Amino acid sequence: QIEDLKKYAISQDIEIVNVFQEHVSGAKKIEERQILGECLEYCKHESVNILLLSELSRLGRSTLQVLRSLDILHESKVSVYIQNLGLY
Template sequence: MTPVAIFTRVSKTSQDFDRQINDLTKYAASMGYKVVDSINEKVSGSKTNEERQGIVDLLKLAKDGAIKKVLVAEVSRLGRNTTEVLKVVDALKESGVSTFIMNHQIETLNADGKANSMSQMFLTLLSEFARMEKETLIERINSGLDEARRKGVKLGRREGTTKNNDALLAEYKTVVAQIHKGQSVRNAAKICGVSTATVQKVKKAMSTAKA
């Protein structure tokens, strides 16, 4: 059985990986693949590969020879930075690992292990589209905020809604526990399924509480 890794990503803590995992698991089963790991990230796809623990873990699996394929639902799950996405794919290829993009049914390596030049070109285009889509979304959000400001709408948290330190620590007890165990910000965020920014806020609140 071909050993594969499932890779999923969402950008918001309120989102989940269920649909991606279910679809990719069903595909793996239909192809007779053996899923040796499922790497699930909650992180912005615009970050560099070095800032993403999921990508780091994925490349280690490939380098160690634990997998032969990586299954992703769509190219934007690998990231929204074209250069970073292509770097991941190239690093996987160097380890003899093929990347399969399910929604377009494309694979970066042929059955003989050689690079699929057509899929490489297609992947580059898809990555660029994902980046442009992200930029368009940001532009729309900023445009909406500017329009709201022109209309006199007060933006930000409502008065009295900012969480105090006690409330923050009570809400993120699991993060507090991981910090007490000596976990890094990145690892604590991954374990608890929150952003690194949230972990940083919790650490700051903990330091203030000790002062």
């Protein structure tokens, strides 16, 4: 998944500044997902323009968790690309 996202970034002339890879169930709350928390904080504080995700479930398993993650990103003016949906 990471290699596919890297290829997408290159094809879209997107500079990769960091890669976050999580091996924890998406069913856990955001607070319990250390890597997701680090990613959201990084995006907030490092003026990230776009976050590339392999699938929506990387932001949470429940609708509420996904919306909370998207709200954090939206407040920081971070766009999101979801690879398996082809959605930007």
